[in-house]
Amino acid sequence: MLKNEQPLLRDLRRLFSLSSRHLCRRIDLVRRHLQSPFFSVDVSPLLRSPFSRAGLSRFAFFSGHLQRLCLSLRRSLQVRPPGSSVENVMRSLGFGFACKKGLKPDSPNQDDFAALCCSAFRLFGVFDGHGPSGHDVSGYVHRMLFALLLTDESLNRNPQLALRNAFVATHQSVLAYAAHTERFDCSLSGSTASVVLQTQRRLFVAHVGDSRAVLARQRRDGVVAETLTVDHKPTIPAERARIEAAGGELKRLECDIPYRVFLKGRLYPGLAMSRALGDAIASHAGVSCEPDLSTVELDRSCLFVIIASDGVWEFISNQEAVNIVNEAMGSERKVRAKAAAERLALEAFKRWVEEEGNVVDDITCQIICLR
Known part of the structure; x- marks a missing residue:
């Protein structure tokens, strides 16, 4: 065990509510990943919104420990050099984001997002919390889901399997964490998750809920929108069944x-989507954490991807979103x-102000340039 691994185990256990044995196994997995070409060099800094409820400090806790762990295991890991701004890093990566709190005075911003880029792949995600503790759930979900993906041995050979497993494990983890620590209640709170993994030749997409990609x-007649995800509405026949x-x-x-989805004969939970992470009560009413998975072969026609919470798509x-982004860029x-x-x-x-007033x-939206 490395000299500073024990404090890392303690802090990560406090963050993720996992056993020491499990975390030791996770560290072993990270160690093996960092020895493979898949995690070769130049892991750029994780990026996330400074606008969410807990701000940068909450994210820095996770990213700081993750970077310390990686640096402990492999000194060749490169981080952003001092003095280079986040904006410059994003320009070099062809990545942009916006995250704005809505006009809900009694509610914090419940949206969250994350991005991670390295030489072998780029990983992006948007997470929209709902319910009284939705902001806590979305924050936990994005940290845990990315951490599980980073330490999954199948990520290199079978990205879809890794994504599916990470979604299910994150759902189970957030329920266990909420019950064990009582730091937040996810009985009526949960989060969407829309994640895009970009490799050199493909996009791997996984999602639950209504955050759309x-x-x-x-095309010959202009830039056209191609849907990567279908909103998980309970009225879809298969979802309803x-x-x-x-x-x-x-x-x-x-x-x-x-x-909305209710337990039969009850007036709760009243969830307006058929799949989500968290939502302990809704999961007993058929709301699923299983993500829809899809793959896109990249070619010269692929320009950029938009991932956004339903606040954008309402x-x-x-096509309008693609037109707005294409014109702005x-x-x-x-x-x-x-x-x-x-x-x-x-x-x-x-548009919200025009349609709904106050x-x-x-x-929240992310723009990922593909070329």
Whole structure:
């Protein structure tokens, strides 16, 4: 065991509520990964929003320990040199984000996101919390899901399997963590998760909930939107069948628009989506943590990907979003990805105000340039 591994185990156990044996096994997995070409060099810093409830300090706790662990195991790991700004790093990666709190005075920003880039792959995710502790769940989910992916031996040879396993394990972990620590309650709280893993030739997409991912392709008649995810609504026939088979039911409450998932004969949980992470009660009503998985072969027509919470998509179509981002980036896609994300978020905010007045959902989007 390395000299400073024991404090890392203690801190990681406190963060993830895992056993020492499990964490030792995880460290062994990280060690093996870092010896393989898949984790060769130049892991860029993890990026995440400074706008979320707990701010950068909460994220720094995780990323700092992860980087210390990696540096302990392999000194050749390269981190961002001192003095280089996050903006410069994002420009070089062709990545931009925006994360804006909505107009809900009694609620913190429940959106969260993360990005991780290395020489072999890039990993991106958007997480939209819901319920009284949704902000805590989304924060926990993005940290745990990325950590599990980083230490999964199957990530290199079977990314889809690794993604699926990480989603299910994260769901189980957040339920156990909430029950064990009582730091937050996820009986009526959960999170969406939309994750895109980019390798040199492919995109691997996994998602639960209604945070959507869209691919922009160059066609003869212009740049067109291609849907990468389908919102998990309980009215989809297959989703409804699973919910009813599990003892749940769909109801539309008076003065409410969407159909929601309830335990049969009860007035809870009332979730407006059919898949999510967390949501302990809803999981007994057929709400699933199993992600939908898809793969896209990359070619010259693939321009960029948008991943965004439903605050963006409520009043903006997929094609509109692609048009807004494409126009904002122009010919300098990598350089202007951040500005394009801000432009899309601002337009989404304006649409909410126009349609709903003083009601605006939290808004988060990521722009990932593919060439």
